[in-house]
Amino acid sequence: MTFDEFLAHRLDGLLRYATTLTCDPHQAQDIVQEVVLRAQQRWGRIGQVEQPGAYVTKMVTNEFLSWRRRRRDISIAPQAMGQLGAATADHASRVDDRQVLLAGIAQLPRKQRAAVVLRYYLNRTDDQIADELGCSIGTVRSHVSRAVATLRAGLTSIERVEEVR
């Protein structure tokens, strides 16, 4: 597979994956652009591995995990916060579950967020996530369970508010 063929097949998927990780299309674009530029330079080697797509996906994951140390903060999803702000501005906190979840995901620690995205967006197994994040399976399960507990708590809190209206 040539680099151009790889891009034609995988670029959109990489951008979608990076968008779920960053909760921000612009930062996703920055990350993918940087990764793809590096992959292009190393394509002679990457093109020879068994699954170049998985390899470059992992590059995106690593870039996301290290991004904060080198660039500006990855913050809460602007559109999610914008929607929350719009909803709360009338003092009613009327937000739907998806918006609450997206805002919650955007506030998760990076590794928890990556674990959730790998599990529920890319449908990876614990083994695969552990390999992707460079940690143990137990740590993966811890990341996922903590993240899920946080997200459920946020959702429950909103549901309680909704129930008594």
Next chain:
Amino acid sequence: MRTDEFEGLLRDALDHQAAQAPSGARVLAALAPRSRRRWWIPVGGVVAAALVGIAMLPTGEQNQQVAPGTSLGVTSPAAAGQLVWEPAWVPPGMVERERSAGPDGPWSASKWSSGSATTAPQVNVMVTELSQDDQMGPDASREQVVVNGHPGQWYDNDNGHDEYMIAWWTGSKRFTVTSYAIPEPRPVLLRVAESLRAAVGEPVQVPITMPELPGTVHGWVGVRGDQPDQAVMFSQVYLDRVGTVRAEVRPERPSTEGTRVPVRGGDGWWYRVGAADPNEPTEVLMADLGGRWLVVSFAPYDPHDATERLDLLTTVANSVTAGSTPAAPWLGRTP
């Protein structure tokens, strides 16, 4: 909620997030110069700069500013800070009861309703100045609508509150019109949206300062009331995962007194109520401001949260500074 239901919701949310992904055009553009001769790079830079310049021209602004009732004369960039966006039509019986804004000006809103009760039919108009990181147009997940020729989308929020919204984008702004408790809302919202116009006016400014509170996510300020001589100004902050703290300056003494407590070097009155309605605070502290009244309240996100907040309210009440309530001749008016 069952685990499988939650996981389904989570997958749906992530799919929705993924649908916001940008196109690969910029990535491909960044790769392209590397396959060409080096002398193209500075040329490409110039072209890119020109394209950025073109992209930054406020072409959409020109369109948004010819809305009904707006003259081009008031839409120059120099005058932009003195514009407010108003509907030329709202449902019969509705009057303007509130104007609010983000503290640093990224958004402004007005509330129109047929009664002061929170359950009264209501229309909210909001204009948000977008940053480069914001969503700049409709996404593929909602029904598309067009407002005065501008792309928008329809939000049918099925959350049991008869809440519906139209959002549309022009230039660097996002407009939303939201309805509550209005039957058959679509034609109503479209008519309100299409009537929106820019007018010369002062954006709402509220001279209340609040102390820095731990966990503050963001805040907003506003003026509300039923008539101009009864204007109430307020400032409100959201505390992450805890609730909201609101400081109001009212022209008249509140009716409920409660327990006498020390505040601002004198006596204040504090009371707690059950969380019958999350729109209402569960705890209120009132203090005399010398002819006006300061009312600091707390509304928890979790209505079962019974933690007492008297210390928090006292801290806020002791620290708040309040200037003159701004004139609000628009309170109680129709378009």
